[in-house]
Amino acid sequence: MSLPEQAPGVRPRPFWSLRPRSDRDAGDAITSNFLLHWFPAKVSKASMSWTYSFWLGTITAALFLLLILSGLPLLFLYVPSVERAYQSVKDIEYVITFGRWIRAVHRVAAHGMVITVVLHLARVYFTGAYKNGIGRNQKREWNWVIGVVMLLLTLFLSFTGYLLPWDQLAFWAVTVGTNIASAIPWIGPDVRELLIGGRAIEQATLIRFYVLHIFFLPAGVGVLFAYHMWRVRKDGGLARADREEIAETSRPVAVVPTKTYTLLGVAKGTAPTVTARSLEAANTSVNAVPDLARRAMIATLGTIAVISIASVFIASPLEEPANALITPNPAKAPWYFLWLQEIVTDTTIHLGNFTINGAFIGGVVLPGLLVGLLTAWPWLDRSPREVTGEWFPRARRTQNIVFIAIMVGILLLTYIGMELRGPYWEFFWPWETWPSVPGRI
Amino acid sequence: MAGNDRRDFLIKLGTGCGVCALGAQGVASLRSLVPNVSYDAPTTVKLGAPAEFPDGLKFLADERLFIFRDGNTFHAVSAVCTHLGCTVRAEALSKPETATVGGAPLRLTHQFSCPCHGSHYTGDGTNVSGPAPKPLSWYRLSVAADDGQLVVDLADEVERDFRLTV
Secondary structure, rough: OOOOOOOOOOOOOOOOOOOOOOOHHHHHHHHHHHOOOOOOOEEEOOOOHHHHHHHHHHHHHHHHHHHHHHHHHHHOOOOOOOHHHHHHHHHHHHHHHHHHHHHHHHHHHHHHHHHHHHHHHHHHHHOOOOOOOOOOOHHHHHHHHHHHHHHHHHHHHHHHHHHOOHHHHHHHHHHHHHHHOOOOOOOOOHHHHHHOOOOOOOHHHHHHHHHHHHHHHHHHHHHHHHHHHHHHOOOOOHHHHHHHHHHHOOOOEOOOOOOOHHHHHHHHHHOOOEEEEEOOOOOEEEEEEHHHHHHHHHHHHHHHHHHHHHHHOOOOOOOEEOOOOOOOOOOOOOOHHHHHHHHHHHHOOOOEEEEEHHHHHHHHHHHHHHHHHHHHHHHHHHOOOHOOOOOHHHHHHHHHHHHHHHHHHHHHHHHHHHHHHHHOEEEEOOOOOOOOOOOOO | OHHHHHHHHHHHHHHHHHHHHHHHHHHHHHHHHOOOOOOOOEEEEEEEEEHHOHHHHHHOOOOOEEEEEOOOEEEEEEEEEHHHHHHEEEEEEEEEEEEEOOOOOEEEEEEEEOEEEEEOEOOOOOOOEEEOOOOOOEEEEEEEEOOOOOOEEEEEOOOOOEEEEE
């Protein structure tokens, strides 16, 4: 009995190579390799440029991978109970071999991910990459929305992780953070009670934050990340590829000796010249394997290397055990929320006898407004599609300036919160020394 | 047609039952996260014999409460900042002053500041600067019938004319 004959060229060959010798080999590497199955066959050189995307999305994904990898050993070592959480983190830090390094990798990667997610968002904004270019059925605006949700999940992941060491830093940051939730009118106190599982930050809070931190939030990010990548493929790759397509018109290109041209193409010009749009031209696009695979590897491994080495030198803080009776002075939120802490400090409004708590304006209204605007922006942006995938185009100058202004404002408030706020949240210039604060009476 | 009607009906019935079952299970799972019992500390707390309190101010960390004593009158002011719930700190004034609080004179010996966002309060708990939206709470003090200890009721906020005379 003979095996049924396979249609030639349909079924991928079982072997693949990261160093393909032909286009066929390059295609097989993608169709028969699980890790590469989400790659396109060809990718434009422009969209792989280091200086177009700075590969920030890939770096963020690499950090997420590193967070999962470094989180796994911590799962075995950390005990989510108020009696033992602090001691178990202390053990990780001082007793367990390499524990200090693993915790540092987890912490540095987490802070790094907050930064790269924001930078990635800024890059997509400045290049107008949430706009649809020329492809059919593009829904880039929805991929932007997914991205905004992942930004919020990342911040919440970081915030839930912040509580777990159960030290003073953690306890008071979460006290302030969850009290902001209770400033929401009517439902606020109920939201806070559901979030922390009671009226005070206790065991119920710790286990809630723990389960969110190790399962629900990472699972959410993982699912959305997969969808994010799928949408990038469905939308025809990076917006930069659309830009190439829009900007370029058909022009004569050199004939590729091994390629068969259609009669129509040949008939148009004088043989053997043909005209082609840039994406079809051999000199503007390359096979995803090895070119895209190589750059993705460089970005991923580079990120892992930088974080792993930096973590040897960066110590993770661990303050005194959480004490509900003593508020540290000053008590500061995690750095990425300090701009909000600065705003909730400054936005309490007194109108005669009527007072609006700054926690509501600065903690609920303003962030809600910012996130709402950010989410809806692809539908509000009226710039022409021709500038899709272009850095700082003239047509988008005003909105880019506003975006930069808001970012600079947030950074400034963050800096003030980090460096210029001393005891009792008083303002001090960097050259002023903080007064010694009398201890608790 | 009759057969199709029945088939459609059964498909809808089956789908509807499935959705209801999943929904109920979802609601049950989520409801389990809303606590039925709170293991919070009781709101009525015995604080000790009145004689044990010094003249002026005593901070009770467990209750997050300041007890003021002036001779044989007492009153209790909360140490929980009304902005975002941090514990305020008391600073002694260089010299005590007397103000009219709630229609009655009151000797003010301290002022309060919050370490989280810099709210400041006068000695009677009035918010004077910073983001705090309202004054610190005052709580009802009483004397226990059985052993004469001071008792605070943290669920019972009182007006600022409240004084307990022992």
